Amino acid sequence: MxxxxxxxxxxxxxxxxxxxxxxxxxxxxxxAGADVTLAVRNPSAGKNVADAIAAxxxxxxxxxxxxxxxxxxxxxxxxxxxxGPLHLLINNAGVMRPTLGRTPLGxxxxxxxxxxGHFALALGLHDALTAGxxxxxxxxxxxxxxxxxxxxxxxxxxxxxxxRAYDPQLAYGQSKTANSLFAVEATRRWAADGIVANAVNxxxxxxxxxxxxxxxxxxxxxxLEAAGVFAYKTIEQGAxxxxxxxxxxxxAHNGGHYLDDxxxxxxxxxxxxxxxxxxxxxxxxxxxxxxxxxxxxxLDLVRQH
Numbered sequence: 001m002x003x004x005x006x007x008x009x010x011x012x013x014x015x016x017x018x019x020x021x022x023x024x025x026x027x028x029x030x031x032a033g034a035d036v037t038l039a040v041r042n043p044s045a046g047k048n049v050a051d052a053i054a055a056x057x058x059x060x061x062x063x064x065x066x067x068x069x070x071x072x073x074x075x076x077x078x079x080x081x082x083x084g085p086l087h088l089l090i091n092n093a094g095v096m097r098p099t100l101g102r103t104p105l106g107x108x109x110x111x112x113x114x115x116x117g118h119f120a121l122a123l124g125l126h127d128a129l130t131a132g133x134x135x136x137x138x139x140x141x142x143x144x145x146x147x148x149x150x151x152x153x154x155x156x157x158x159x160x161x162x163x164r165a166y167d168p169q170l171a172y173g174q175s176k177t178a179n180s181l182f183a184v185e186a187t188r189r190w191a192a193d194g195i196v197a198n199a200v201n202x203x204x205x206x207x208x209x210x211x212x213x214x215x216x217x218x219x220x221x222x223x224l225e226a227a228g229v230f231a232y233k234t235i236e237q238g239a240x241x242x243x244x245x246x247x248x249x250x251x252a253h254n255g256g257h258y259l260d261d262x263x264x265x266x267x268x269x270x271x272x273x274x275x276x277x278x279x280x281x282x283x284x285x286x287x288x289x290x291x292x293x294x295x296x297x298x299l300d301l302v303r304q305h
Contacts, residue, residue, distance in 0.1 A: 001243035007034035011086050011132065012246075013125070015039045015067060015118065016093025018049050021144065021202055024239040025090055029246070031057040034088070039067035039078060039121075069093055069117025070103050072305040079124025085131035088246055089141045091118040091179070100166040105304065108160040110168075114175035118143065119182060120302045122197075126190065133194025138252040141197035142245045143183045145258065145285070149176040150274045153284040154294055178294060180258050180285035185295045187255030188288070196255025198245040199285075202238035203261065258286060 012029050016022040017038035030036045030053050040046035046064025054060045065081070068074040094114045101109035107116065122129075122141060132139040151173030158164050161171060179199055186197040244262045245251050258265045258281040268280040284290060 001240050002028050002032040002247060005032045005247055007032040007247070010034040010088060010136070011037075011084070012088035012090065013037045013039050013086060014090040014092055015069065015121070017064075018042060018045045020235060021239050021242065022090070022092040023049055023053075024235050025092060025242050025246075026062070027053045027057065028239060028243055029088070030054070030059045030062050032247075033059060035061040036063075038062070038064040039093075040064055041066075041068050067093075067121070069113045069121070070107075070109060072117070072120055072302060075117055075120045075124060076305075079121065079128075082125060082128050084128070085135045085139075086125055086128035087132035087136055087139050089122060089125060089129065089139075090144070090242060090246060091121070091142065092144045092242065093118075094144065094175075096168070096172050098168050100161060100168075100171075102160075106160065106162075107301070108166075108171055110171045111159060111175045111178065114172075115178035115182065116298060116301060118179070119298045120305075122182075122186065123302070126193075126195070129190075129195045130193045137194065139193075139195045140246060140251065140255075141183070141186060141195065142242055143179040143197060143199045144242060145179040145199045145201055146172075146176040147201055147203070147260075147274065147278050148173045149180055149285045150272070150277070150282050152177060153270070153282075154178055154181065154290065156293065156297065159297075177282075177285045178298075180281065181287070181291040181294045183258070184256045184286060184288060185291035188291070189295070191253075191255060194253075196251070196253060198251055198255050199258045199281075200241045200245050201258065201260045201265070201279075201281075202241055203233045 014026040017026040038046045043066045050062045050064045054062045067078045103112045129139040152170040183197040183199040260279045266280045268277045270284045
């Protein structure tokens with residue numbers, strides 16, 4: 001995806017870059033000359049990864065910085081500490097929890113981490129992205145989503161599972177729908193600033209995301225794989241669609257899309273079956289009115305911090 005590209009002068013932030021898709025995305029960008037900041041929960045592990053990427057690519061403009069997406073104080077510190085333009089924000093980090101977790105503010109942890117933390121990060125880096133667009137003609141945000149968005153729309157009446165029974169699959173699906181809707185509304189609001197956002201589904205990749213899975217969750221994935229709903233990709237293959245959204249010329253000024261296997265996915269009805277549409281995107285993850293509503297709800301939540 002980056003072979004032959006010269007990304008010298010491009011400044012990028014990759015969240016969740018100590019392992020898996022984030023690490024490979026950061027490595028690929030650095031290999032093409034980009035200046036890369038790994039935004040990570042564990043700064044010590046991040047430094048080790050940054051050093052390894054620098055050694056393997058010969059690009060020493062790679063560093064780690066602390067970011068805990070579920071803790072908006074660290075998000076605010078990260079954004080306040082950023083200096084100069086930013087050209088590429090890769091919202092890659094994510095959690096998938098088998099049991100109900102909450103932030104100190106009472107937010108359901110998957111939604112708080114996967115969506116709200118990244119939402120606050122993008123807001124805080126808006127001016128830097130605008131400067132990046134002024135500097136290079138465009139700035140991009142890549143929101144890593146999942147085919148799991150098909151499990152749930154954003155349930156505005158009970159986003160944080162305070163009334164309904166907790167279902168980790170529904171909670172994860174809701175957060176991944178929110179990632180896609182963010183790309184839709186961020187592009188609508190910020191395209192005039194030269195900033196576009198696209199959502200990408202990396203497909204089935206075995207990463208640290210699955211480290212806390214229960215046996216039931218592992219068995220469910222095994223059944224889906226056996227039924228042909230998905231086939232596991234390598235980490236390099238999974239990161240490829242992120243790199244398309246991040247570097248392909250056709251997405252420099254073109255946002256609000258949901259990409260799968262490097263291409264824009266077909267939009268299917270909300271009642272479409274996942275098994276028959278694993279490379280598609282449900283309408284509820286692309287709906288402009290829902291995206292606007294989610295943005296306002298998210299603003300209200302992060303402003304409570």
